[in-house]
C-alpha cells in the first residue's frame with residue numbers, strides 16, 4: 001500500500017521458506033550480511049530523511065532481535081512495516097503495517113504443511129494493521145488464493161494485493177496486464193514491484 005513512499009529497508013538475514021522464485025536468495029543464510037548491534041542499525045536509519053522503515057528479509061519473524069529492533073525504531077518515531085510470509089506469529093511488536101505474504105504452491109515452498117497452515121496469518125492480521133499480498137504467476141493461481149482467503153476468513157478485498165511474480169523488469173511488464181485483469185475481476189489491489197521496475201533486480205538499490 002505504501003509503494004512509492006520514500007522508505008529505508010532493513011533486510012534481516014535468514015529464511016526457512018525457500019521459494020523457488022525468491023529474488024533475495026542471498027538472504028536465506030542467517031550468517032549473510034553484516035552483524036550490527038541495534039543502536040548502530042538505528043543510527044544508520046536516522047541518517048535518511050524519511051520516516052518510513054520497512055523491515056524485510058529473509059523472514060524477519062524468525063529473528064530473535066526483531067521485537068527490540070522494532071521498539072528502538074518506534075522510539076525514534078519511525079513508521080514500521082514488517083514484511084513476512086506469515087509462517088510465525090510474534091506478539092507485541094511495534095508495527096504500523098504488517099505486510100503478510102502467504103506463499104502459494106507456485107512458490108514450491110518447503111515449509112511443513114500443518115492442519116491449519118494459516119493460523120499464524122490469522123493471528124497476525126487480528127493483532128496488527130495489515131495487508132495480504134499474494135505473488136501471482138498465472139491466472140491459475142486465483143482459485144488457490146480464494147481458498148486461502150476462505151480459510152483465513154474475514155479479509156476484505158481492499159486488503160488483498162496481487163503482485164506479479166517477476167525477478168526482472170521484462171518479466172514484470174509481461175505479467176502485469178494478466179494480474180491487473182485478475183484485480184478487475186475480483187476487486188483486489190494491484191501490487192507493483194517498484195524495485196524491479198526501477199532497478200531491474202539490481203541488488204543494493
Ligand code: SF4
Nearest residue numbers: 015017018019022058
Ligand atoms: S519467504 Fe520471502 S525471503 Fe523467504 S524464500 Fe520466500 S520470497 Fe524469499
